[in-house]
Amino acid sequence: MAMVVASSNIIHFLPASSDPPYELLRTHPSLALLSKCKSINHFKQIHSQFIKFGLHNTQFALSKLVEFCAVSPYGSLSYALSIFNSIHNPNHVIYNMMIRGYSLSSSPNLAINCYSGMLFIGLEPNSYTFPFLLKSCTKLSTANAGKQVHGQVFKFGLENDVYVHTSLINMYAQHGNLDDARMVFDKSNFRDAVSFTALITGYISRGYVDNARELFDTIPVRDVVSWNAMISGYAQIGQFDKALSLFQEMKKAKVTPDVSTLLSVLSSCAHTGGIETGNWVRSWIEEHGHASNLRLGNAMIDMYAKCGDLSMARNLFDGIQEKDLVSWNVMIGGYTHASNFRDALEIFRLMQINNVAPNDVTFLNVIPACAHLGTLDLGKWIHACIDKHYHDFPNETLWTSLINMYAKCGNIEAAKQVFSGMETKSLASWNVMISGLAMHGDASRAIELFSQMTKEGFRPDEITYVGVLSACCHGGLVNLGREFFISMMKDYNISPQLQHYGCMIDLLGKAGLFDEAMALIEQMEMEPDGAIWGSILGACRIHKNLELGEYAFKNLREVEPDNPGAYVLLSNIYAGFGKWDDVARIRTFLNDKGMKKVPGSTSIEVDSIVHEFLVSDRTHPRSDEIYRMLDEVDRLLEMAGHVPDTSEVYYDVDEEWKEDVLCQHSEKLAIAFGLISTKPGTTLRIVKNLRVCGNCHSATKMISKIFNREIIARDRNRFHHFKDGYCSCRDYW
DNA sequence: CTAGGGTTAG
Secondary structure: OOOOOOOOOOOOOOOHHHOOOHHHHHOOHHHHHHHHOOOHHHHHHHHHHHHHOOHHHOHHHHHHHHHHHHHOOOOOHHHHHHHHHHOOOOOHHHHHHHHHHHHHOOOOOHHHHHHHHHHHOOOOOOOOHHHHHHHHHHHOOOOHHHHHHHHHHHHOOOOOOHHHHHHHHHHHHHOOOHHHHHHHHHHOOOOOHHHHHHHHHHHHHOOOHHHHHHHHOOOOOOOHHHHHHHHHHHHHOOOHHHHHHHHHHHHHOOOOOOHHHHHHHHHHHHHHOOHHHHHHHHHHHHHOOOOOOHHHHHHHHHHHHHOOOHHHHHHHHHHOOOOOHHHHHHHHHHHHHOOOHHHHHHHHHHHHHOOOOOOHHHHHHHHHHHHHHOOHHHHHHHHHHHHHHOOOOOOHHHHHHHHHHHHHOOOHHHHHHHHHHOOOOOHHHHHHHHHHHHHOOOHHHHHHHHHHHHHOOOOOOHHHHHHHHHHHHHHOOHHHHHHHHHHHHHHHOOOOOHHHHHHHHHHHHHOOOHHHHHHHHHHOOOOOOHHHHHHHHHHHHHOOOHHHHHHHHHHHHHHOOOOHHHHHHHHHHHHHOOOHHHHHHHHHHHHHHOOOOOOOEEEEEEOOEEEEEEOOOOOOOOHHHHHHHHHHHHHHHHHOOOOOOOOOOOOOOOHHHHHHHOOOOHHHHHHHHHHHHOOOOOOEEEEEOOOOOHHHHHHHHHHHHHOOOOEEEEOOOOEEEEEOOEEOOOOOO
């Protein structure tokens, strides 16, 4: 092997013994230049300085030149090699620096060649050689080379050097060979915090946190990295409480935290809602001059957002001058996490204005916001953006999120397109597609898709069955619903959860099968929740069942004492029986308790802007036009013979409820605005926060015919497609 | 003259 090759431009061959005294070399001014060198061109100038002063004839200076080229990020390994090749008899240091260079490069295997070359010319490796060589072995995917190098360590009697054995432990640990890592550790006669920590991180990365902790407790003197390894280990596996209590111990031990510590601690605070510790960390960061650290800033934003203090998060976010992608993502994610979807989209808009390119994390936080708000235009724009820039990164979660968004924004066709375009479908994608179809009342397609997914070998999970059962529920398919419910338990061993019972009880109740519904409630192994009693109560309203209605109300009030919806539904039942005294009694009770019903609101997206309306809302800038349109709508409805159904309306009871009679429900305002602000024939998509009332439902059916508009309405539970005077729910909801 | 252990969003 010819490791020593003369290079054409460097022709000096000198024996090592010609080095002048180290002191003269070490203090030479040209050496100081290297520490400031930031480019290879600058290095070449320094190199010629070395030649000019005759420094390049010394092993010392040559080792410095090779070190820079091989190790510095501004160096170049090929340049290091050309210098190395010009050296007649490189010493240990020069060889070590070449090996180190390879260990840092993308071809760590070449370190081994270099090591062979060193042996070939008769140089013995020393205690510095192996840490570098072992780092290369660590980077290799196979364990073979590492084993052999371990043999070399014995051969040269270096197994008791603490640096060498730490490198061995680390190498084995990184390869997942914890037994050998432990063996080296146990056999070594000297251990410090570094060698302990190497083994501890190995245990943690394989999930053996308890073994790691056992070891951690026996470290004689722990340094900050040991603490960090253990604290972040707990955080990684989700044991955030343990991470935080260990941090308290670290404070007691008077070990100063560094940036890594603080990042782990902030993340733990974020996950546990531990805002007190979070506040402490924040003041510590400010006192110790870390306030301008971007990563800490981002972690603090995340912590405050996840702990629910969005305004503090926003203050910190606004205070960061040089925001990076993560800053934007944590702020958007914070708002989405807190269900503050409008602000999430607002930050996203600011991000566009600031020309910051989004990534998949951004989209995963923005798309659900679009889904909740029903902003189809923005959702489409994001979809186009993903198609354009991120098609190379197939991200099933991203497509699944898009399917869900299209379904929730009322464009089920686009949802189907994204779904069928997915090359590899995940269980989650089948699930969102099925529940999307269910939401749109397309029970037959949902069920068809379910059988297709099982044919393709996917095993349905509990979420799949929530979708399937809710499809049956929205389609009124009682028999099929029963069959699926049984098959879920029998064929897939999924025990029904609250949501499954909820679907079944809703389905049975709406069909008037009260005995069966109540029997199912008896059968449940958990306490029925408010949704279940609510659906019984709602079914009692439809089927005018006063006795069961009162019973369901009693139970609902026990589970959700502060839910005014229970009183409203019961009042509806009384109204259906003409029991106005009871209606009034409930009203008085609600007023005395100061309970307000959740204000209904409806939003509509026009030209990518979301307009939100409340009952009798007059705050919109085009309010006058909207109310003129509303008058026109009411006039045409009356002409077409639309008679408001007064059975659900609270006559003579309350100012707020009177407005129902005036037909100024928020959905009608949104529709009126849609009619005046879009071209004739444009589909109107509205999103309502509550369930659509009977009056608005029948009015909207007629509006769709009179104005020749398709109106797609999302309420709390499902979609209604109004067209030509009909609704896709077939008045069953 | 050279060295070993650890890192943000979902």
